[in-house]
Amino acid sequence: MLYSLSRALQLIGLAITFVVVVLFFDSSYKMGYLMSAAITGMVTFYAGWFLQR
Numbered sequence: 486m487l488y489s490l491s492r493a494l495q496l497i498g499l500a501i502t503f504v505v506v507v508l509f510f511d512s513s514y515k516m517g518y519l520m521s522a523a524i525t526g527m528v529t530f531y532a533g534w535f536l537q538r
Contacts, residue, residue, distance in 0.1 A: 487536060488537065490533075490536065491533040491534070491536035491537040492533065492537070493533070494529055494530070494532050494533025494536065495529075495530050495533035495534060495537075496533075497529050497530075497533075498526045498527065498528070498529035498530025498531070498532075498533060499526070499530060500526075501522060501523075501525060501526030501529060502523060502526035502527065502530070504522075504526075505519055505522045505523045505526060508522075
C-alpha cells in the first residue's frame with residue numbers, strides 16, 4: 486500500500502513538473518505562478534521518494 490502511494494506521488498510530481506515545463510513556453514503565465522507550481526511538483530515527487538525509502 487505504501488509503495489503504491491509513494492509511486493503515485495512521484496508520478497503526480499513528475500506530471501506537475503512536466504506541465505510547468507510546457508507552460509513555460511506560453512508567455513501568458515507569470516513566472517511566480519510557474520515557480521510555485523514547479524516547487525509543488527518537486528515537493529510532491531520527493532515526498533513520494535522519501536516514502537519509498
